[in-house]
Amino acid sequence: MKIEVIEKDDQYILNHCTKYLARESRDARHDFGQYAPGDDRAAICEAWRFPVVDAHWDGASAVSSYPYNDVTFVYDGRRAAPASVAVLGTFGPLHSPVPLRPLVFAGEATGFWAVTVRVPKGQVHTYKFAVDGAYVLDPVNPQRAVLDNGEPWSRFFTDACTVPLSLSRTERDLLGRLVRHLLPFRLDENRRLIRGVYESLDRAGRGEEFPLAYQLDDEVGTVNYIDKLIARQEQHNADDYHTCLKIIGEILRSRFGGLDPAAAPPDMYADLYRQMETEKVDGWDYSRYGSPRYFLLLLRRHAMTGAFVHPKHGGNSGAAGWMYLESRFRDARDTTLFDWRRALESPLGHNTDYRG
Amino acid sequence: MDGESATVVVIGSGAGGAPLTHTLVRAGHRVVVLEKGPLLRTQAQSPGGLSDFKRDECFATGSEKRITVQGVANTGESFFSSHVEPDLNDEPHVYRDSDGRDRVTIEGYTAQVVGGGTQLYGGVSPRFTPEDLRLATLNASRGDLRDDPGGDVRREARDWPLDYAALEPYYTRAEELVGINGTWDGQAKVPSQDHYQPPLDPNPISAYAAAGMDALGMRRYRTPLAVITRDHAPSGRTVPADADSIKTAFVNRYGDPLGLKSNVWVSLLAPLREVNGSGGLDLRANCTVTHLEADGPRVTKVHYRDPGGRPRTISAGTVVVACSAIESVRLLQLSGLLDPAFDKRVDANGLLGRYFLTHCFGGAQCIVPERADKSRTLDSDWATDHCARPEWFRAQGLWAGGVIYNNTSDGALPLSLARTWHAMDMDNMWKGYLYDTGIVGNGFEDYLEDSFGRRLSVAFMANQVPQRENRIELHPSVTDKWGRPVAYIIKTWHPHDRALMDTLAEQCRQILVRGGDVRDVSSGSVGGSVVRIANHVLGGARFGTEPADSVLDPDCRAWNFDNLYVTDGAFMPTSGSANPTLTIEANSFRVGDVLLDRVGRT
Numbered sequence A: 001m002k003i004e005v006i007e008k009d010d011q012y013i014l015n016h017c018t019k020y021l022a023r024e025s026r027d028a029r030h031d032f033g034q035y036a037p038g039d040d041r042a043a044i045c046e047a048w049r050f051p052v053v054d055a056h057w058d059g060a061s062a063v064s065s066y067p068y069n070d071v072t073f074v075y076d077g078r079r080a081a082p083a084s085v086a087v088l089g090t091f092g093p094l095h096s097p098v099p100l101r102p103l104v105f106a107g108e109a110t111g112f113w114a115v116t117v118r119v120p121k122g123q124v125h126t127y128k129f130a131v132d133g134a135y136v137l138d139p140v141n142p143q144r145a146v147l148d149n150g151e152p153w154s155r156f157f158t159d160a161c162t163v164p165l166s167l168s169r170t171e172r173d174l175l176g177r178l179v180r181h182l183l184p185f186r187l188d189e190n191r192r193l194i195r196g197v198y199e200s201l202d203r204a205g206r207g208e209e210f211p212l213a214y215q216l217d218d219e220v221g222t223v224n225y226i227d228k229l230i231a232r233q234e235q236h237n238a239d240d241y242h243t244c245l246k247i248i249g250e251i252l253r254s255r256f257g258g259l260d261p262a263a264a265p266p267d268m269y270a271d272l273y274r275q276m277e278t279e280k281v282d283g284w285d286y287s288r289y290g291s292p293r294y295f296l297l298l299l300r301r302h303a304m305t306g307a308f309v310h311p312k313h314g315g316n317s318g319a320a321g322w323m324y325l326e327s328r329f330r331d332a333r334d335t336t337l338f339d340w341r342r343a344l345e346s347p348l349g350h351n352t353d354y355r356g
Numbered sequence B: 001m002d003g004e005s006a007t008v009v010v011i012g013s014g015a016g017g018a019p020l021t022h023t024l025v026r027a028g029h030r031v032v033v034l035e036k037g038p039l040l041r042t043q044a045q046s047p048g049g050l051s052d053f054k055r056d057e058c059f060a061t062g063s064e065k066r067i068t069v070q071g072v073a074n075t076g077e078s079f080f081s082s083h084v085e086p087d088l089n090d091e092p093h094v095y096r097d098s099d100g101r102d103r104v105t106i107e108g109y110t111a112q113v114v115g116g117g118t119q120l121y122g123g124v125s126p127r128f129t130p131e132d133l134r135l136a137t138l139n140a141s142r143g144d145l146r147d148d149p150g151g152d153v154r155r156e157a158r159d160w161p162l163d164y165a166a167l168e169p170y171y172t173r174a175e176e177l178v179g180i181n182g183t184w185d186g187q188a189k190v191p192s193q194d195h196y197q198p199p200l201d202p203n204p205i206s207a208y209a210a211a212g213m214d215a216l217g218m219r220r221y222r223t224p225l226a227v228i229t230r231d232h233a234p235s236g237r238t239v240p241a242d243a244d245s246i247k248t249a250f251v252n253r254y255g256d257p258l259g260l261k262s263n264v265w266v267s268l269l270a271p272l273r274e275v276n277g278s279g280g281l282d283l284r285a286n287c288t289v290t291h292l293e294a295d296g297p298r299v300t301k302v303h304y305r306d307p308g309g310r311p312r313t314i315s316a317g318t319v320v321v322a323c324s325a326i327e328s329v330r331l332l333q334l335s336g337l338l339d340p341a342f343d344k345r346v347d348a349n350g351l352l353g354r355y356f357l358t359h360c361f362g363g364a365q366c367i368v369p370e371r372a373d374k375s376r377t378l379d380s381d382w383a384t385d386h387c388a389r390p391e392w393f394r395a396q397g398l399w400a401g402g403v404i405y406n407n408t409s410d411g412a413l414p415l416s417l418a419r420t421w422h423a424m425d426m427d428n429m430w431k432g433y434l435y436d437t438g439i440v441g442n443g444f445e446d447y448l449e450d451s452f453g454r455r456l457s458v459a460f461m462a463n464q465v466p467q468r469e470n471r472i473e474l475h476p477s478v479t480d481k482w483g484r485p486v487a488y489i490i491k492t493w494h495p496h497d498r499a500l501m502d503t504l505a506e507q508c509r510q511i512l513v514r515g516g517d518v519r520d521v522s523s524g525s526v527g528g529s530v531v532r533i534a535n536h537v538l539g540g541a542r543f544g545t546e547p548a549d550s551v552l553d554p555d556c557r558a559w560n561f562d563n564l565y566v567t568d569g570a571f572m573p574t575s576g577s578a579n580p581t582l583t584i585e586a587n588s589f590r591v592g593d594v595l596l597d598r599v600g601r602t
């Protein structure tokens, strides 16, 4: 496994640092309930943006570039002023840390260090920084994973990742059912269409563009989208999911004669949804979560976004949501009235000017 | 690097800062531009071959964040901003709501990036009318103004210290250098030269708006849009072979990765990179100016934070502040806070921050029978100046009029449709859709059937009555991430504004009603809803001929200062009957010529 270092100019990386990291205030201005008291990351704006995961361009073609991301590791050495910083992780051989270089503004060191490497899409990796030889977690990245040996590592994942990160199997099954009720894909003809989308992909296409797409047929990847969202940018909503899915699972199980709620008939979900709207859900444990309606609204926003977002975020998998609109709305000559492909990068879309 | 100096330092690289920079650098001068936001490059400019902007809706309106600012009424509420807008917890704007309580708002921010708000704008680029610049004269003898019992409108109306003829050459220059498509025929504004590029074919949905305007006898024209449709020699930009592929719903609120949308970075600043052996433009992105320091009537030092947050200074012969209206006023007020002598000069008459303006803004929307592919669109197709003509607004008992145009790109993509569902402003992002809990299952099908590709809206943009009490202050307790007081927006609508908005909203409604077999027509305005401010922020440091009645002289130089200029939207004494950016740019070109006289034409 060779590490390919990508040259980025300092301007590019500073563009991703200043707004988020440069500040005087140490207030927990960016803690929406996701950090323990005293956690330094609560003072950093949108800490989830680190490491930076961006599109890749190999200078040759969209097809050969598309399977990769450029991942930029940033170390904030402004206070400690280290002499060397390197990153070591599962994206490369574990015995060869990749050195970060100091970033410069107007000929002077800024205190930020960075390096960019090429990583395939759809992957999850753990890493640490070696700061003057000592291994540390990435102090600005909120994502951490505890490995089998009990050791915490920093974590990142690349675009179109379908490896489950936040939700358990049971949670995913239940969420799939809840989401199915919110989206238009539950009607028979729509489900046939969505299934057709995945079946029409050839094996290579599936592997490259939408690897391991799980739970796609019913939810267009929405469950996966939510799994990734609460692993990264909306980590502050992760507890809402764990808590509410547990309560909902219990309620449905008791309503469904103790059977698996994922197998319950659609009506039961519709009933639950109606009750959540009114804040009065039979059997809801309000001491554990005060507002079922709040969770419903959260779910609505995430379901909508997951169904129609750019597929790199893990939802709208295989662009199935867009394809559904494309085929659903057509003019008298059977030409589509949602020609999304012409605006987007190939091979996802067929725009040849825009590279993604 | 400290102790360095420059002939001219420009603070802010948006519509107010870029044009004069262009003029000075082209004339052989070196200009240091300090810009708080990042330098996001187009695909063609970026060394890696990829743009820093994306056609990605999560990029345009990001994930959920929550307001953590303490002591305001909306602490804990969600907000959604793109990564080129400031984080509201780091740098909030606070407004005093009609209930007297303070709330944090994203409104009033433009964009924090090289190019400023023009990176995100829809590019709607009409000129102001000649009447817009002489509203005091025009209304001086009127006794028929509606909803103005105290005579405020006549008392507070101001003529600009220059007339349309004086601004006209600069409009022409802006249109040429920025790169705009549209048509002149039917406009109430007369150009001396036609630099418009030809517009692309309109989206079919716009035909309803066109038909409505025709039925009402409103002369219409293709909306001037800051998007190039042909190769643009002044900026060296080229268009794709298939020009129609320029049309994409990723326009308004999105940065354009291909640089076809004429933001001031691609049109005015980027072409300067090679001028004077690349020594002319010294653009420093990610640098936030914290305050100005003066010695008597001369600003001597500009204090800023570099990309790592380190404090630095630069001294300048001439300093131009162009941070967009609210932030420019705030920067001057913050400088005054640190130095009473500075304060006394910049705010001698207590007018700094006063007469803050936005636009009277609103419109109507409906569902049309025939669905269109709204993903093939620029921001607007048709506009009319019918209601900007003095004959019209006089007959209505109004002091001024406004432009009306149809919005084509709104709600074009599934996510943009949902997140702006029933939203009248950016603070309401997602709320309408979330609370409309019937949009679910079969209801979702109905929602798409009704809304997707079938929603059409028509908007107006009109003059707001200047009121002294509408103002920008420093907030008494809320501070930004550098520990400095944030901007405090205090603003209400005048009863005459409401009359004007009601009248124009009704005109918009009529356009839709007369446009065909449309249904579910509704109309409204920012005056009639919970919305406090529209997203055009203007005034607060108005220019004029009387030192007692203005903050800036006719050249946009601060009275009582020798070398301090303000050139963003803050200079406007009235807000005009059209979207403001082209006028901000034209004025900045004008001030560029003034500065050339000052620093020398080489």
Ligand SMILES: Cc1cc2nc3c(=O)[nH]c(=O)nc-3n(C[C@H](O)[C@H](O)[C@H](O)COP(=O)(O)OP(=O)(O)OC[C@H]3O[C@@H](n4cnc5c(N)ncnc54)[C@H](O)[C@@H]3O)c2cc1C
Residues within 6 Å of the ligand: B011, B012, B013, B014, B015, B016, B017, B034, B035, B036, B037, B109, B110, B111, B112, B113, B114, B115, B116, B117, B118, B120, B121, B122, B123, B124, B125, B252, B253, B287, B288, B289, B290, B322, B323, B324, B325, B327, B331, B379, B535, B536, B537, B567, B568, B569, B570, B579, B580, B581, B582, B584
């Ligand atoms: C979504 C959206 C759509 C719009 N659509 C239209 C439209 O269709 N037509 C139209 O005419 N207008 C439109 N506008 C408004 C338009 O963007 C503004 O009118 C215009 O950009 C204002 O110009 P300005 O020079 O006043 O400020 P800006 O262009 O915003 O420039 C100000 C710059 O100063 C920088 N800055 C601020 N503070 C500091 C500091 N302390 N130090 C250093 N730099 C600083 C900012 O980062 C910014 O880059 C739109 C705006 C938005 C947000």
